[in-house]
Amino acid sequence: MTENASKFDASALLSSRANAADEGAIIRLSQRTREMRTKGHDVVSLSLGEPDFDTPENIRDAAKQAMDKGLTHYAPVAGIPELREALAEKLRVENKLDYKPANIVLANGTKQAINNALLALIEPGDEAIIMAPYWVAYEASMKFAGGKCVFVTASVAENYKPPIERIAAAITPATKLIFLNSPSNPTGAVWTRKELEALAELVRKHPKLMVLSDEIYEYILFEGENVSFGSLPGMLERTITLNGFSKGFAMTGWRLGYAAAPLPVAVAMGRMQSIVSAGANSFVQHAAVAALKGHRDDVEMMRKAYQKRRDMVLAGLKAIPGVTIGPIPGTFYAFPDVSSFLGKKAGNHVIDTTDQLCDWLLEEQGVTVVPGTAFGSPASIRLSFAASEADIEKALERLKKGLLALS
Ligand SMILES: Cc1ncc(COP(=O)(O)O)c(C=O)c1O
Known part of the structure; x- marks a missing residue:
């Protein structure tokens, strides 16, 4: 030097x-x-x-076969058609969510899907309500996108779910999003249908508000039911549903997540992702089709x-x-x-x-x-x-x- x-x-x-x-x-x-x-x-x-x-064998085999078939090239930015179709079917059957393949955008992990959503929606000064305790990346990604986090805290005695009035009190004219994570990291809390209906009622009162519903732990459920927020009356248009393969299918290192959203938001998320990376890993997407369609033993x-x-x-x-x-x-x-x-x-x-x-x-x-x-x-x-x-x-x-x- x-x-x-x-x-x-x-x-x-x-x-x-x-x-x-x-x-x-x-x-x-x-x-x-x-x-x-x-x-x-x-x-x-x-x-x-x-x-x-470790990742289940049928999924690993599907990835190997995809590689051997030469499916190792760039994938379309929003994801391969087979996977977007398989996800639309999964979301319809398992989550009662009526998305078309065009509403679904694959990403290199759910984390990237969250960042795509925030980059697509957040202007400087826009606020998002984050219920604390929360997964730390929500705060980091909001700051990264230039937005402001407004925290609404719940205690262990409340099973870490804030009453709706507390959420309502945090809404301002600048509130654009509410983060919802059920089942929740770090608390393990799961929102009941009744609690989600009360949240939907609140969202109906605020025509410019959307909910970012992170459902990545849906398969790790011991009691109760998973209700997808977007399946509640009128909420599909008001929700960005986030999910991924890391937790339920033990695929953390494969980096595959997705968002399902109203078309203009889905298209904008694809644009954000095309700037930051490109389509998610192609043979991983083929393996994900096998994960969705194969046995769940x-x-x-x-x-x-x-x-x-x-x-x-x-x-x-x-x-x-x-x-x-x-x-x-x-x-x-x-x-x-x-x-x-x-x-x-x-x-x-x-x-x-x-x-x-x-x-x-x-x-x-x-x-x-x-x-x-x-x-x-x-x-x-x-x-x-x-x-x-x-x-x-x-x-x-x-x-x-x-x-x-x-x-
Ligand atoms: C609540 C929550 N959402 C999203 C993610 C990110 O998952 P991915 O590995 O798909 O980026 C995690 C990972 O810890 C998480 O806990």
Whole structure:
């Protein structure tokens, strides 16, 4: 390097967008977990938001066959026709949503589908209501699109679902979207038909409002029913339905998600995606057709395994005095309120926040869980039970020992 080049500081060139994007607590804790394991520490992690199962064999086979047939070229931006048709059929039969293939836009992951929707709809100053606790990417993507997040918080005692009046009170003339995520990451909450009908009633009163309904955990349901928001009377035109293959089919690394939306929004989302990337991975899309049309034995096997682990986690958390946890009807997350432990001492230092609590649990007790601050809810921590039963048992023991050691 020349002398001039060595004085060059590329960080000074970074955009405010890049500087504002925080890597987040989950990535920080995962890195620290890896570092500690490399140094020989025994750490059990319940921090990951992804299935610990491999992708089912029939889906892997379909991807291999697609590659062998030469289906490795650019796909159309909105997705291959076979998959858009299969998804229209799935949404009609399983979700009572009457979308045409033209309403459906495939993306490189549901995350990208969310960003496509926000880039297509959000002007600077536009507001979106995000119900807290929320999946952290909603906030990040809204900021990235230049919009403003308005948070409406619900507590564990409310099963993390805010009453409709609280949502209504947050609506302003600038509100364009409401984020809805049922079943929910990080809480495992599922909205009932009655609750969704009340939300639909509210949406009817506001003619410029749309709902972004993220249904990615629909197949990981233990109790109750999944009701797609767009299936309620008059709501199809007011909804962007988001879903993907990562969770239910254990396909996180394949990067395939989709949005279904009123035609003008779907077309605009395709345009956004054509700027940022292009059509989603072609042979993955062919594998996704097989996932939708093939047997669902593995999906059901995984659901049952999560349900058994959910029961273990609920029992383990309820056995810790001071921890508050409600029902977990879906997903592979538990989000207990641990605020009764804040302000207590570990040795001679006080633990005031769930961030400090999670750092201490990792460093001193060898268990990784994620602070609720990452999800807009500082009173709680998130445990993922997409982990083996042995790991869950060990983690619960460590958590209990750690929390009860605080005084
Ligand atoms: C609520 C929710 N929506 C969307 C996603 C993103 O999924 P994908 O892997 O399809 O981008 C996640 C992943 O953690 C999630 O928890």
